[in-house]
Amino acid sequence: xxxxxxxxxxxxxxxPPGFTAAGVTAGIKNGKKDVAIIYSEQEAVAAGVxxxxxxxxxxxxxxxxxxxxxxxRAVVVNSGNANACxxxxxxxxxxxxxxxxxxxxxxxxEQVLVASTGVIGQPMPMDKVLPxxxxxAAEQSREGGPDxxxxxxxxxxxxxxxxxxxxxxxxxxxxxxxxxxxxxIHPNMAxxxxxxxxxxxxxxxxxxxxxxxxxxRTFNMITVDGDSSTNDMVVALANGMAENRxxxxxxxxxxxxxxxxxxxxRKLAMAIAGDGEGATKLLEVQVRGMRTEQDARLxxxxxxxxxxxxxxxxxxxxxWGRVICAVGYSGAEFNPETVDIxxxxxxxxxxxxxxxxxxxxxxxxxxxxxxVFIIDCHDGDCAATAWGCDLTYEYVRINGSYRT
Amino acid sequence: xxxxxxxxxxxxxxxPPGFTAAGVTAGIKNGKKDVAIIYSEQEAVAAGVxxxxxxxxxxxxxxxxxxxxxxxRAVVVNSGNANACxxxxxxxxxxxxxxxxxxxxxxxxEQVLVASTGVIGQPMPMDKVLPxxxxxAAEQSREGGPDxxxxxxxxxxxxxxxxxxxxxxxxxxxxxxxxxxxxxIHPNMAxxxxxxxxxxxxxxxxxxxxxxxxxxRTFNMITVDGDSSTNDMVVALANGMAENRxxxxxxxxxxxxxxxxxxxxRKLAMAIAGDGEGATKLLEVQVRGMRTEQDARLxxxxxxxxxxxxxxxxxxxxxWGRVICAVGYSGAEFNPETVDIxxxxxxxxxxxxxxxxxxxxxxxxxxxxxxVFIIDCHDGDCAATAWGCDLTYEYVRINGSYRT
Numbered sequence: 001x002x003x004x005x006x007x008x009x010x011x012x013x014x015x016p017p018g019f020t021a022a023g024v025t026a027g028i029k030n031g032k033k034d035v036a037i038i039y040s041e042q043e044a045v046a047a048g049v050x051x052x053x054x055x056x057x058x059x060x061x062x063x064x065x066x067x068x069x070x071x072x073r074a075v076v077v078n079s080g081n082a083n084a085c086x087x088x089x090x091x092x093x094x095x096x097x098x099x100x101x102x103x104x105x106x107x108x109x110e111q112v113l114v115a116s117t118g119v120i121g122q123p124m125p126m127d128k129v130l131p132x133x134x135x136x137a138a139e140q141s142r143e144g145g146p147d148x149x150x151x152x153x154x155x156x157x158x159x160x161x162x163x164x165x166x167x168x169x170x171x172x173x174x175x176x177x178x179x180x181x182x183x184x185i186h187p188n189m190a191x192x193x194x195x196x197x198x199x200x201x202x203x204x205x206x207x208x209x210x211x212x213x214x215x216x217r218t219f220n221m222i223t224v225d226g227d228s229s230t231n232d233m234v235v236a237l238a239n240g241m242a243e244n245r246x247x248x249x250x251x252x253x254x255x256x257x258x259x260x261x262x263x264x265x266r267k268l269a270m271a272i273a274g275d276g277e278g279a280t281k282l283l284e285v286q287v288r289g290m291r292t293e294q295d296a297r298l299x300x301x302x303x304x305x306x307x308x309x310x311x312x313x314x315x316x317x318x319x320w321g322r323v324i325c326a327v328g329y330s331g332a333e334f335n336p337e338t339v340d341i342x343x344x345x346x347x348x349x350x351x352x353x354x355x356x357x358x359x360x361x362x363x364x365x366x367x368x369x370x371x372v373f374i375i376d377c378h379d380g381d382c383a384a385t386a387w388g389c390d391l392t393y394e395y396v397r398i399n400g401s402y403r404t
Numbered sequence: 405x406x407x408x409x410x411x412x413x414x415x416x417x418x419x420p421p422g423f424t425a426a427g428v429t430a431g432i433k434n435g436k437k438d439v440a441i442i443y444s445e446q447e448a449v450a451a452g453v454x455x456x457x458x459x460x461x462x463x464x465x466x467x468x469x470x471x472x473x474x475x476x477r478a479v480v481v482n483s484g485n486a487n488a489c490x491x492x493x494x495x496x497x498x499x500x501x502x503x504x505x506x507x508x509x510x511x512x513x514e515q516v517l518v519a520s521t522g523v524i525g526q527p528m529p530m531d532k533v534l535p536x537x538x539x540x541a542a543e544q545s546r547e548g549g550p551d552x553x554x555x556x557x558x559x560x561x562x563x564x565x566x567x568x569x570x571x572x573x574x575x576x577x578x579x580x581x582x583x584x585x586x587x588x589i590h591p592n593m594a595x596x597x598x599x600x601x602x603x604x605x606x607x608x609x610x611x612x613x614x615x616x617x618x619x620x621r622t623f624n625m626i627t628v629d630g631d632s633s634t635n636d637m638v639v640a641l642a643n644g645m646a647e648n649r650x651x652x653x654x655x656x657x658x659x660x661x662x663x664x665x666x667x668x669x670r671k672l673a674m675a676i677a678g679d680g681e682g683a684t685k686l687l688e689v690q691v692r693g694m695r696t697e698q699d700a701r702l703x704x705x706x707x708x709x710x711x712x713x714x715x716x717x718x719x720x721x722x723x724w725g726r727v728i729c730a731v732g733y734s735g736a737e738f739n740p741e742t743v744d745i746x747x748x749x750x751x752x753x754x755x756x757x758x759x760x761x762x763x764x765x766x767x768x769x770x771x772x773x774x775x776v777f778i779i780d781c782h783d784g785d786c787a788a789t790a791w792g793c794d795l796t797y798e799y800v801r802i803n804g805s806y807r808t
Binding site: 082122395 | 715725726740
């Protein structure tokens with residue numbers, strides 16, 4: 001098997017050639033950046049993955065429509081208002097955002113994707129949004145990536161950007177991305193937005209396939225399937241400027257591209273999990289030895305999503321019983337009598353029963369910023385990893401008064 | 405339709421004739437009552453409903469075996485240790501608890517049901533448990549119900565008892581019960597135990613059917629299907645001492661008995677929800693206008709289980725967007741454009757979009773001890789109610805240091 005040559009790069013959505021971006025303060029939130037634009041100099045092949053929630057925000061529905069052509073030239077995003085549950089007016093406002101962005105960037109409105117995140121059920125303050133879009137369109141530049149990443153934040157405490165370069169048959173292809181998401185303790189209602197750019201030349205169906213595969217193993221492992229917010233979306237734009245041989249099927253190039261895309265998505269996903277609302281720690285749950293990858297994913301996600309596990313991690317309590325209990329109700333098939341559990345390198349359970357482990361050692365590994373649970377079911381060859389964070393007083397404080 | 409004549413009574417498991425109980429301090433926990441016994445003078449018809457978790461604690465597995473006969477004479481319960489994930493020793497200990505209880509009460513060990521609740525994965529301190537059983541067996545009496553209800557508590561702050569009398573063709577039948585459960589914020593890992601006694605004469609298959617029906621509409625509406633702990637169980641013992649015409653089929657008597665059983669289960673279930681770990685409020689979610697009862701249940705449970713809704717209730721924030729979002733990801737079929745939402749009598753959304761409601765009025769109803777959300781989907785005739793509680797700093801404190 002040939003080696004994939006991949007290198008991490010600084011930056012985010014404007015790291016791949018041909019993409020510019022901006023982030024400005026439109027006044028939707030209190031004095032923070034809240035409108036972002038990403039612009040592609042060339043028409044880009046574009047694909048998206050969207051929330052499965054029955055309630056879909058207007059910008060989600062509009063972007064789904066616009067992506068039917070498989071092409072896009074720009075993305076406009078606002079934070080501070082989700083534009084969800086606003087009736088007909090919501091759709092009109094989302095369309096107006098696309099129309100103005102298209103007019104300013106001189107691209108068809110149908111090639112502008114729209115995303116929103118923030119409070120549900122309050123009309124969009126278009127008197128602020130539209131002037132914001134004007135300024136963002138005027139300011140967008142190759143250096144605008146970090147500002148755009150800042151403008152899509154809600155309760156996020158840090159911007160989330162990633163970029164890698166990968167070798168495709170002697171041609172360097174770059175993949176960049178930015179994301180937001182912070183209410184990840186109970187991820188089903190906290191908007192997760194991800195925007196991926198690349199100069200790869202790739203056919204639509206293969207970009208779609210690569211995106212779904214990457215999202216399944218990264219962003220979807222910090223959430224619970226089917227439990228997404230009204231506004232979640234991940235979109236990818238590929239402008240072809242790397243002039244690699246167009247990816248139009250399985251093979252080394254597709255494999256390498258997938259690896260690069262997954263690396264960017266994983267870094268963004270882990271950043272979201274670690275920046276969970278009120279979180280003090282990144283929680284990583286590795287499940288091994290399952291009969292199917294699906295079983296491994298179910299189990300890993302159930303543990304990472306358990307409030308009791310998260311509370312125990314916050315309290316540095318090596319309460320492995322809550323971990324095995326979550327595996328038990330996850331729906332995964334496994335043999336309860338062959339389960340070993342480790343917290344980092346401290347084994348705490350063997351064959352489904354407790355070990356007399358060193359509590360001090362366990363407390364020490366639980367005290368780290370990145371806590372790793374390893375659950376080995378010795379029942380097959382499949383594995384999966386999920387990410388989450390601890391549940392803290394601060395989470396309750398943030399969510400007890402988010403709207404006010 | 406003939407009216408059901410039902411009356412609430414004081415007391416719990418010893419309110420129906422023929423049942424005695426006791427609760428003693430065995431030293432498993434720190435100085436609080438921790439071993440309970442319920443004894444039936446007559447052989448009782450007995451049925452149970454158990455956790456669907458793949459990891460089942462030893463007492464759950466033993467009680468399932470013992471109930472295969474459909475008969476029981478006694479129940480022995482301990483709190484402070486779940487006797488889950490203790491390997492072969494766990495089963496030996498559960499058997500020893502049944503054996504000693506049977507010996508002391510002079511009933512077959514196979515007619516003793518065993519339940520445990522507490523920490524997972526720590527061996528049972530049998531040197532304390534067995535002497536505790538001896539004392540409980542010696543002390544059991546018609547007045548022992550409240551002590552038994554106290555002895556099954558873990559982080560519960562109040563005992564949970566209920567009893568009703570119901571008229572069955574001129575004969576008064578009594579149904580009593582006690583329950584424990586408090587980690588209800590994320591109910592899947594917090595043990596819920598329920599014990600129901602009645603002097604009704606009823607055939608096993610009809611007791612089973614009535615119990616499943618009552619549990620589905622009460623205890624299961626404070627939890628999420630399939631997400632139960634390693635130790636959950638609800639058992640019902642019917643000793644026949646009321647000498648009513650034996651219930652052996654559908655009809656008025658069965659309907660009246662079901663109503664009484666459901667009333668006892670509902671009172672216990674609501675008491676569990678309101679006593680959620682750290683809770684300051686009981687949250688009631690009524691969903692109406694759904695096409696099927698199953699859809700209504702899915703929607704009601706999703707709202708009651710949402711951390712973001714629970715946090716908003718704690719913060720007295722009328723954030724109805726989180727409510728409709730939870731309905732959206734619940735899996736229920738409904739039309740997003742006909743959803744009305746009320747907090748108590750304050751309407752906050754109409755046809756899936758926000759209303760300009762009075763924030764002060766909303767804050768006032770959110771300030772009550774019992775907060776009611778009403779979600780009317782105008783899409784059918786089916787309804788369901790779920791119960792939960794708010795998510796508070798105290799929940800995190802309790803669960804950050806439960807084991808220590």
